[in-house]
Amino acid sequence: MTDSWAAFGADLHIEPVGGGLRSGLMNALREAVRTGRLTPGTRLPSSRTLAADLGVARNTVADAYAELVAEGWLTARQGSGTRVARRADAAGPKPRRTPSRVRPRPAHSLMPGSPDVSAFPRAEWLKASRRALTAAPDLAFGYDDPQGRVELRTVLAGYLARARGVHADPERIVICSGFVHGLTLMGKVLARRGVREAAVESSGLDIHWDLLGKAGLGTPCLPVDGLGARTGELGGMHRVGAALLTPAHQFPTGVPLHPDRRAAAVDWARSSGGLILEDDYDGEFRYDRQPVGALQGLDPERVVYMGTASKSLAPGLRLAWMVLPEHLVAEVCEAKGGPEWMTGTTDQLTLAEFIASGAYDRHVRAMRLRYRRRRDQLVAALAERTPDFRVSGIAAGLHAVLELPEGTETSVVQAATWQGLALERLSRFRHQDAEPGREGLVIGYGTPSESGWAGALDALCRVLP
Amino acid sequence: MTDSWAAFGADLHIEPVGGGLRSGLMNALREAVRTGRLTPGTRLPSSRTLAADLGVARNTVADAYAELVAEGWLTARQGSGTRVARRADAAGPKPRRTPSRVRPRPAHSLMPGSPDVSAFPRAEWLKASRRALTAAPDLAFGYDDPQGRVELRTVLAGYLARARGVHADPERIVICSGFVHGLTLMGKVLARRGVREAAVESSGLDIHWDLLGKAGLGTPCLPVDGLGARTGELGGMHRVGAALLTPAHQFPTGVPLHPDRRAAAVDWARSSGGLILEDDYDGEFRYDRQPVGALQGLDPERVVYMGTASKSLAPGLRLAWMVLPEHLVAEVCEAKGGPEWMTGTTDQLTLAEFIASGAYDRHVRAMRLRYRRRRDQLVAALAERTPDFRVSGIAAGLHAVLELPEGTETSVVQAATWQGLALERLSRFRHQDAEPGREGLVIGYGTPSESGWAGALDALCRVLP
Numbered sequence: 053m054t055d056s057w058a059a060f061g062a063d064l065h066i067e068p069v070g071g072g073l074r075s076g077l078m079n080a081l082r083e084a085v086r087t088g089r090l091t092p093g094t095r096l097p098s099s100r101t102l103a104a105d106l107g108v109a110r111n112t113v114a115d116a117y118a119e120l121v122a123e124g125w126l127t128a129r130q131g132s133g134t135r136v137a138r139r140a141d142a143a144g145p146k147p148r149r150t151p152s153r154v155r156p157r158p159a160h161s162l163m164p165g166s167p168d169v170s171a172f173p174r175a176e177w178l179k180a181s182r183r184a185l186t187a188a189p190d191l192a193f194g195y196d197d198p199q200g201r202v203e204l205r206t207v208l209a210g211y212l213a214r215a216r217g218v219h220a221d222p223e224r225i226v227i228c229s230g231f232v233h234g235l236t237l238m239g240k241v242l243a244r245r246g247v248r249e250a251a252v253e254s255s256g257l258d259i260h261w262d263l264l265g266k267a268g269l270g271t272p273c274l275p276v277d278g279l280g281a282r283t284g285e286l287g288g289m290h291r292v293g294a295a296l297l298t299p300a301h302q303f304p305t306g307v308p309l310h311p312d313r314r315a316a317a318v319d320w321a322r323s324s325g326g327l328i329l330e331d332d333y334d335g336e337f338r339y340d341r342q343p344v345g346a347l348q349g350l351d352p353e354r355v356v357y358m359g360t361a362s363k364s365l366a367p368g369l370r371l372a373w374m375v376l377p378e379h380l381v382a383e384v385c386e387a388k389g390g391p392e393w394m395t396g397t398t399d400q401l402t403l404a405e406f407i408a409s410g411a412y413d414r415h416v417r418a419m420r421l422r423y424r425r426r427r428d429q430l431v432a433a434l435a436e437r438t439p440d441f442r443v444s445g446i447a448a449g450l451h452a453v454l455e456l457p458e459g460t461e462t463s464v465v466q467a468a469t470w471q472g473l474a475l476e477r478l479s480r481f482r483h484q485d486a487e488p489g490r491e492g493l494v495i496g497y498g499t500p501s502e503s504g505w506a507g508a509l510d511a512l513c514r515v516l517p
Numbered sequence: 518m519t520d521s522w523a524a525f526g527a528d529l530h531i532e533p534v535g536g537g538l539r540s541g542l543m544n545a546l547r548e549a550v551r552t553g554r555l556t557p558g559t560r561l562p563s564s565r566t567l568a569a570d571l572g573v574a575r576n577t578v579a580d581a582y583a584e585l586v587a588e589g590w591l592t593a594r595q596g597s598g599t600r601v602a603r604r605a606d607a608a609g610p611k612p613r614r615t616p617s618r619v620r621p622r623p624a625h626s627l628m629p630g631s632p633d634v635s636a637f638p639r640a641e642w643l644k645a646s647r648r649a650l651t652a653a654p655d656l657a658f659g660y661d662d663p664q665g666r667v668e669l670r671t672v673l674a675g676y677l678a679r680a681r682g683v684h685a686d687p688e689r690i691v692i693c694s695g696f697v698h699g700l701t702l703m704g705k706v707l708a709r710r711g712v713r714e715a716a717v718e719s720s721g722l723d724i725h726w727d728l729l730g731k732a733g734l735g736t737p738c739l740p741v742d743g744l745g746a747r748t749g750e751l752g753g754m755h756r757v758g759a760a761l762l763t764p765a766h767q768f769p770t771g772v773p774l775h776p777d778r779r780a781a782a783v784d785w786a787r788s789s790g791g792l793i794l795e796d797d798y799d800g801e802f803r804y805d806r807q808p809v810g811a812l813q814g815l816d817p818e819r820v821v822y823m824g825t826a827s828k829s830l831a832p833g834l835r836l837a838w839m840v841l842p843e844h845l846v847a848e849v850c851e852a853k854g855g856p857e858w859m860t861g862t863t864d865q866l867t868l869a870e871f872i873a874s875g876a877y878d879r880h881v882r883a884m885r886l887r888y889r890r891r892r893d894q895l896v897a898a899l900a901e902r903t904p905d906f907r908v909s910g911i912a913a914g915l916h917a918v919l920e921l922p923e924g925t926e927t928s929v930v931q932a933a934t935w936q937g938l939a940l941e942r943l944s945r946f947r948h949q950d951a952e953p954g955r956e957g958l959v960i961g962y963g964t965p966s967e968s969g970w971a972g973a974l975d976a977l978c979r980v981l982p
Contacts, residue, residue, distance in 0.1 A: 075679075082682055082814055115806075123682065123810040124779040137780065157656075170655040178647050185643060190635040190966060191622070193831035214540075217547060217588065229694065232857045259855060314589040315602065341580075345588040349547060366658035368862035390724060392697045396861055397833035398642075501655060 073108050077116045085125055085136055094136045096126065159472030160508040164304060164451035164494045170501035171419060172366045176411045177402065184405035185398065192401060195391035199381075200227025200373070204404040208373055211407050212359065216335055217345025219352035220375050226384050229395045230370045231333065231360045235260055235296075238329055238356060239267030240387040241380065247293030250329070253281045254486035255305050260296065260331075261483070269294075273483035276302055280309035283317035286326070294327040295320075299347040300335040304481050304494040306445015306453055308344050317347065321354035327377070328355045334363045336416045338448040339424040353377045361403060363450060363498075364416055369399050423450055426497045426505060437513045450498025453478060460517050461491035473511040538573050542581045550590055550601055559601045561591070624937030625973040629769060629916040629959045635966035636884060637831045641876045642867065649870035650863065657866060660856035664846075665692025665838070669869040673838055676872050677824065681800055682810025684817035685840050691849050694860045695835045696798065696825045700725055700761075703794055703821060704732030705852040706845065712758030715794070718746045719951035720770050725761065725796075726948070734759075738948040741767055745774035748782035751791070759792040760785075764812040765800040769946050769959040771910015771918055773809050782812065786819035792842075793820045799828045801881045803913040804889040818842040826868060828915060828963075829881055834864050888915055891962045891970055902978045915963025918943060925982050926956035938976040 084090040096102070099113040106113070117134050120126040127137045184203075192201065199205070205222035212218035228234040242250060242264075249270035252261050261271045272289060274281045280302050286295055297317065299309040309317070321328050330347050338344070348357035352375070360372035376384055388394075406412050427446055434443050434454060442455040456464060461477045468475040478492035500508045549555040561567070564578040571578070582599050585591040592602045649668075657666065664670070670687035677683035693699040707715060707729075714735035717726050726736045737754060739746045745767050751760055762782065764774040774782070786793050795812050803809065813822035817840070825837035841849055853859075871877050892911055899908050899919060907920040921929060926942045933940040943957035965973045 078682070078810075079679065082810070086684060086814070119806075119810070122773075122776050124776050124783070124812070124815050166659055169658040172655070172658040174650050178643075178650060181646060182643050185639050188639075190637070193634040193637040193833040194631055195832045214544070217543070219551065229861070230857055232854075259857065308587070311587050311589050318589065341584075345543075345547070345584070347589070349551070350589050367660045367857070368658040368859075370859065370861040389697075392695055392724065392832075394833075394835065396694070396835040396864055399861055399863055 074112050074116045074119075077106070077108075077113065078119055081116065081120060082125055090136050092136050092138045095132070096134045096136070098133065158469075158474040160504060160511045161474040161499050162495050162497065162508050162512060163474045163476050163499055164496035166367060166496060166499045167363050167365075167419065167450060168422065168498055168501055169366055169368070170503075171415075171422065172368075173411065173415050176415070177406060180406040180409060180411060181398070181402040183409075184401040187405075188397075188401050192397050196394050196397060198226075198388045198391060198394040199385050200225065200395060201397055201400040201404065204400045205373075207404045207407045208359075209375075211412070212346075212357070212375065215413075216332065216343070216357075216359070217349040218357050218375055219349050220357075224352075224376050224378060224381055226374045226376060226381070226388065227395050227400060228372050228374065228388070230362065230367075231331065231358060231372045232259065232263060233370075233395075234358050234372050234374045235263050235329070236267070237384050237387045238294075238374070239264045239269060241383045242294050242327070243268045244383070244387075245293075247327075249289070249291040250294040250296055251286060251289055251292045252296045252483065253298065253302065254483045255478075255481045255489075256296075256298070256303055256483065257481065264296070271483075273485050275487065276305055276307075278307060280307050280313050281317075283309070283313045283320060286317065286320040287324070292326065293324075294329060296329045296331060297347070298331045298333065300332055300344050301338075301445070301448045303331070303333065303449075304445070304451060304453060304478065306447070306449060306451070308448070309347070314347055314350065318350045318354060322351065326354070327380075330355050330357050332357060332359050334449045335359070336364050337420055337423055337450060339420065339427060340447055343448070348375060353379070356380070364412070364419070365403075369403070371395070371399055371403055422502070423498050427452065429505075429509060430495065430497050433509055433513055434516075438516050441516075451494055451496045453492050453494055454516075455490050455492040457517065458491055461493070464493065464515055464517065467515040468511070471511050471515055473508065473515060475512070475515075539577050539581045539584075542571070542573075542578065543584055546581065546585060547590055555601050557601050557603045560597070561599045561601070563598065623934075623939040625969060625976045626939040626964050627960050627962065627973050627977060628939045628941050628964055629961035631832060631961060631964045632828050632830075632884065632915060633887065633963055633966055634831055634833070635968075636880075636887065637833075638876065638880050641880070642871060645871040645874060645876060646863070646867040648874075649866040652870075653862075653866050657862050661859050661862055663853045663856060663859040664850050665690065665860060666862055666865040666869065669865045670838075672869045672872045673824075674840075676877070677811075677822070677838075677840065680878075681797065681808070681822075681824070682814040683822050683840055684814050685822075689817075689841050689843060689846055691839045691841060691846070691853065692860050692865060693837050693839065693853070695827065695832075696796065696823060696837045697724065697728060698835075698860075699823050699837050699839045700728050700794070700796075701732070702849050702852045703759075703823075703839075704729045704734060706848045707759050707792070708733045709848070709852075710758075712792075714754070714756040715759040715761055716751060716754055716757045717761045717948065718763065718767065719948045720943075720946045720954075721761075721763070721768055721948065722946065729761070736948075738950050740952065741770055741772075743772060745772050745778050746782075748774070748778045748785060751782065751785040752789070757791065758789075759794060761794040761796060762812070763796045763798065765797055765803075765809050766910070766913045768796070768798065768914075769910070769916060769918060769943065771912070771914060771916070773913070774812070779812055779815065783815045783819060787816065791819070792845075795820050795822050797822060797824050799914045800824070801829050802885055802888055802915060804885065804892060805912055808913070813840060818844070821845070829877070829884070830868075834868070836860070836864055836868055887967070888963050892917065894970075895960065895962050895974060898974055898978055899981075903981050906981075916959055916961045918957050918959055919981075920955050920957040922982065923956055926958070929958065929980055929982060932980040933976070936976050936980055938973065938980060940977070940980075 103110040103113045121128045126134050128134045205225040209220035209222045212220045250264050251274050252271045254273040254276045264271050348355040357375040361369050445453045465477050476494045568575040568578045586593050593599045670690040674685035674687045677685040715729050716739050717736045719738040719741045729736050813820040822840040826834050910918045930942050941959045
């Protein structure tokens with residue numbers, strides 16, 4: 053007894069934290085058991101002895117022992133004193149640290165899909181947050197309607213009608229935790245309605261196709277050409293009950309959907325009873341003329357409008373919204389789940405105030421200028437460096453496509469990696485059923501910070517053939 | 518032509534919003550088409566005529582027409598002028614408003630499962646938010662590690678070790694968007710590992726059982742008695758590979774899991790290779806002695822600790838955390854998904870600062886006093902009003918159980934509804950395979966605001982038999 057206690061006592065550092073001497077003692081004892089300093093079966097000193105050693109009241113030690121017995125660390129049997137419990141043994145050695153899952157960041161990134169997050173308007177956001185949280189009703193902090201805060205839905209309805217030509221109504225808006233969350237909900241609802249396939253564009257994001265696939269939907273592709281997706285072909289795809297499109301700015305080719313194609317999409321939806329999912333991911337950013345309005349305005353009962361704060365503000369907010377045909381609202385809310393599946397309310401309330409105060413419009417305008425300047429610099433640099441390579445998709449959005457000579461895509465991306473520049477190849481976005489297409493780069497000029505932009509552009513120019 | 522234009526012109530109210538005259542005109546035209554004021558095929562006046570009528574530059578009108586053609590609202594054919602597109606017709610009448618999905622709130626609520634959200638520490642939270650967002654690296658606003666912000670995981674590791682006896686390590690913590698999100702992830706991981714059944718407690722929340730069921734797991738129940746779940750029976754449940762328990766404060770009966778039962782649970786997990794999911798939903802709130810430490814501390818490799826900010830702070834934050842055995846971290850992160858599935862970062866950063874600054878401890882302490890006072894008042898009121906009915910589960914948490922005479926549960930809950938008091942019956946939480954149990958009420962005394970508490974307690978006393 054004395055031996056094991058001495059061994060323990062020698063190492064004991066009591067640093068009461070939060071709960072006073074007792075909890076400090078408990079932590080020390082737990083740690084000693086955990087690390088194997090105190091082995092199973094070891095008898096502890098009596099509470100009187102330990103209290104005297106530590107210069108604390110006997111009750112403090114007795115209480116700590118009793119708690120640890122209640123927690124299963126120690127056992128107390130009449131006549132055999134207090135011992136380390138048998139079951140506290142096999143915890144084994146302290147597990148080694150899992151290496152961090154975050155990959156090292158490249159020196160420069162021109163990966164598409166992100167805005168310049170260094171421009172997140174922290175001060176304005178905090179101001180809006182203060183106003184919003186101060187004014188919020190108490191119940192906004194509780195379990196709430198998974199459809200989303202009415203404050204945000206109301207403000208969004210006005211904003212989307214004004215800025216994007218969306219036929220919006222707060223009752224038809226559902227807030228979700230990012231676009232992929234919304235798309236997941238739509239996949240569920242479509243599958244439940246018996247839809248077997250959702251057409252997607254032949255260039256796009258495989259994570260979106262995969263989400264629909266996980267919901268049980270096939271995802272055949274519509275060819276994309278210089279006028280956008282060939283929506284006229286929807287009529288011949290007889291198993292297709294929905295189409296996921298990026299009408300304002302095709303991702304990643306950058307073309308806006310031609311008016312005839314817009315009309316064809318809506319005609320198809322009307323005549324077939326199908327549904328269009330309009331991914332309006334960067335509709336706010338158009339540089340040379342006013343943004344093309346949302347397709348949804350043409351037929352709000354056949355188009356689900358899907359917008360997000362990820363490109364206009366920050367992906368870190370995980371806030372997106374859907375404007376739904378009336379006949380889908382209840383189903384989508386049900387697919388989202390009960391109150392415990394709601395989207396967090398603090399950022400919803402803050403975004404509502406941020407939009408209502410005009411800060412959102414100001415931010416979008418400022419960012420539009422910033423991105424347009426970068427786009428102009430990119431186009432100019434490429435015209436000088438690779439005058440024969442075509443640059444496209446530059447009228448809008450946060451990325452451009454640079455076509456490359458056949459057989460060079462891989463080597464350019466590899467050269468970029470060696471230079472510490474993250475780049476995405478065009479072929480990465482090609483649907484498996486698509487015709488082979490041009491090689492190229494999708495250059496996310498929105499991604500760098502202002503201070504990092506020039507270096508990223510230089511690095512790009514260095515790695516081009 | 519002139520007729521239809523006159524009809525349109527008479528009603529045209531241009532109120533340029535945001536984008537100047539052109540966008541105001543576009544909005545007015547879109548609305549006119551949408552509402553049927555301008556019918557399909559109608560020829561619009563020439564841009565010169567309309568410009569003269571409105572007193573604006575001709576280009577303004579020409580641009581607006583061109584945009585609306587691009588959007589599919591209008592068509593422009595050489596020789597036939599600009600007309601309302603055919604496809605803009607069938608949008609039909611403006612959809613009627615869906616009635617709001619939010620139910621009317623009762624005058625009083627003693628429903629269990631919520632803290633007093635009126636006590637959300639708005640000012641302290643905003644202070645923490647300002648410090649956190651100001652100090653955050655830019656990349657915190659971008660797509661990020663779905664495991665959660667390292668700032669929060671680091672602070673939580675320290676807090677959980679100190680306050681709950683959890684063996685925590687930032688690398689083994691995964692942040693999720695509420696407990697149900699975490700449980701969903703665990704269900705997926707267990708099912709992928711080939712687990713067929715997860716044992717649950719015979720009293721509990723059916724939404725949790727359903728989540729596990731949706732993942733494909735059977736959910737047989739462990740009987741709960743006065744010492745908590747009978748974990749000794751796990752050994753006889755041969756298809757069971759996991760057990761969901763509420764060791765600190767059984768929900769809803771309120772008993773802490775007896776030390777022998779804690780030991781039996783860990784012994785079972787070790788010998789069978791099973792996993793325990795420890796739902797520590799209100800572990801911070803214990804009134805008459807120090808909280809019982811987390812079961813996880815006994816064997817961090819066999820217990821998944823699951824905590825939440827929903828009871829200690831606010832459900833509206835949708836923030837929870839899991840401390841995982843090392844061998845599960847990668848799988849759980851994979852089940853969570855890519856960066857677009859991360860939990861929103863602003864509240865993560867704010868909570869990290871809120872805990873690090875000591876504000877979390879202060880809030881929990883203040884709330885513990887508040888809830889203890891309410892509990893004492895509840896117990897005193899019930900002792901006077903229904904001295905023969907047993908009240909239990911009062912040592913901890915935000916709710917108590919009041920046993921009722923057989924055959925009265927339904928009538929009491931109905932009487933409460935008539936009085937505008939929301940109450941939950943005990944039988945609501947019984948597993949379908951559980952033995953029939955006592956009738957009673959689960960009284961969520963944490964739910965009301967301070968100003969609403971006395972009235973809620975009065976209403977409760979009025980409806981008791």
